[in-house]
Amino acid sequence: MATVKVTRLAKIPDLVRINRYSRAPELGPRILFFSGGSALTKVCQALKQYTHNSTHLVTPFDSGGSSATLRKAFDMPSIGDLRSRLIALADDSVTGNPEVYSLFAHRFPKEAKNRDLLRQLDNMIQGRDRMVEPISNPMRRLIRHQLGYFREAMPKRFDLRGASIGNLILAGGYLNNHQHLDPIIFLFSKLVEVRGTVRAVVNDHLHLGAKLEDGSQVIGQHRLTGKEVTPLASPIKKLFLSSRLDRAVPAEAILRKKNRKLIQRSELICYPPGSFYTSLLANLLPRGVGRAIVETGCPKVYIPNLGQDPEQIGMTSDRMVQALLAQLRADVPDASGDNRLLNYVLMDDRKGAYPSSLSNSLMRELGVQVVRTPLVSKRSAPYYDAELLVAALLSMT
Numbered sequence: 001m002a003t004v005k006v007t008r009l010a011k012i013p014d015l016v017r018i019n020r021y022s023r024a025p026e027l028g029p030r031i032l033f034f035s036g037g038s039a040l041t042k043v044c045q046a047l048k049q050y051t052h053n054s055t056h057l058v059t060p061f062d063s064g065g066s067s068a069t070l071r072k073a074f075d076m077p078s079i080g081d082l083r084s085r086l087i088a089l090a091d092d093s094v095t096g097n098p099e100v101y102s103l104f105a106h107r108f109p110k111e112a113k114n115r116d117l118l119r120q121l122d123n124m125i126q127g128r129d130r131m132v133e134p135i136s137n138p139m140r141r142l143i144r145h146q147l148g149y150f151r152e153a154m155p156k157r158f159d160l161r162g163a164s165i166g167n168l169i170l171a172g173g174y175l176n177n178h179q180h181l182d183p184i185i186f187l188f189s190k191l192v193e194v195r196g197t198v199r200a201v202v203n204d205h206l207h208l209g210a211k212l213e214d215g216s217q218v219i220g221q222h223r224l225t226g227k228e229v230t231p232l233a234s235p236i237k238k239l240f241l242s243s244r245l246d247r248a249v250p251a252e253a254i255l256r257k258k259n260r261k262l263i264q265r266s267e268l269i270c271y272p273p274g275s276f277y278t279s280l281l282a283n284l285l286p287r288g289v290g291r292a293i294v295e296t297g298c299p300k301v302y303i304p305n306l307g308q309d310p311e312q313i314g315m316t317s318d319r320m321v322q323a324l325l326a327q328l329r330a331d332v333p334d335a336s337g338d339n340r341l342l343n344y345v346l347m348d349d350r351k352g353a354y355p356s357s358l359s360n361s362l363m364r365e366l367g368v369q370v371v372r373t374p375l376v377s378k379r380s381a382p383y384y385d386a387e388l389l390v391a392a393l394l395s396m397t
Helices: 015-023 041-049 065-074 080-089 098-105 112-125 137-151 165-176 182-191 259-263 274-285 289-294 315-331 360-366 386-395
Strands: 031-035 054-056 195-199 207-212 217-219 235-242 270-271 300-302 344-347 369-372
Touching: 015 386, 031 274, 041 080, 041 344, 041 386, 054 080, 054 259, 065 165, 080 098, 080 165, 080 182, 080 217, 098 165, 098 182, 112 137, 137 165, 165 182, 182 195, 195 259, 195 270, 207 274, 217 369, 235 274, 259 289, 274 289, 274 315, 289 315, 315 360, 315 386
Parallel strands: 031 054, 031 270, 054 195, 270 300, 300 344, 344 369
Antiparallel strands: 207 217, 207 235
16 A cells, blocks of 8 residues: 655635535544643534544643542542543534533532532432433433442542532543543543543643743642642743652653554644643653654644733743744654644734744744634634634644
């Protein structure tokens, strides 16, 4: 069998191509995203109208919010961002499973008493709760079983206030499948009819660490984002993984074979907007990610953040591109002289508020083409318009 690389001129937006995808999303393109958090929620909700074949490799290193409670109780990877992405890609129409969707997206109220929430959880497990009763079998039975596994393992003083039901179901499945995420993510995907593939980039129970420019170190994703604690005062110099949250114990994660295959079969690889270090670069830390990207011949596109990201202290747009490439090249130092890691930067320099403009000479030196196209609309400003962003990505496939 002969293998050839075919290139074409792309028009952005390519309305003919987009219309074709909308008529048959089950045959849509394989676009892969490295991300985490909620920054892509609207993009995913738009994307599933055009393709059911997107892939989302999500960071499992979150150490804040309700995920932190589960991680502390069970020494497990973070599942909050995985649940969020699964819900964003789920079929929430009447032809899907709206009752399951509503249950997975539901959170226990923060102001409730823990004993009352425990009683409600027990009612869910017994199938007597108002949110569980409308779900038909065998889905209801599967959900009850996963919650039951969680309940059996739950520590006595576990705080259910603010807990996501979807997270509890994922945690129960993880504990019931020998501390492995893939089986329960697969089941979750089928229950809510996820229009795409969602995976944790690795299954490891690890934490993010960062060396700062001032020489100090910070351990924990929640201490880097500036959302739950005071924002960083010094720029991040380098990310690393730690096996402990209370102190730096450097660790290594290795990309699994099945995730490498997902990368290698992609038709477009996207480094999307979101928390630059804790969502994007964190996904590139495992050994083998950069190598898999280099070995994939599809286009690779970076979409910079708009506005101010607390993690990007003092960073220019040029520096963001350089930092992205530096993280990728750490895994493939022999790829430092070519453009197999990044081909395009997609931006709206008319309506988008970026930290600075990109240097044309630097982009030429890096072999990166800047694609300037409308991505921010009047209704979405100062954020990206999900429909415009999805249209641009689809047009490049």
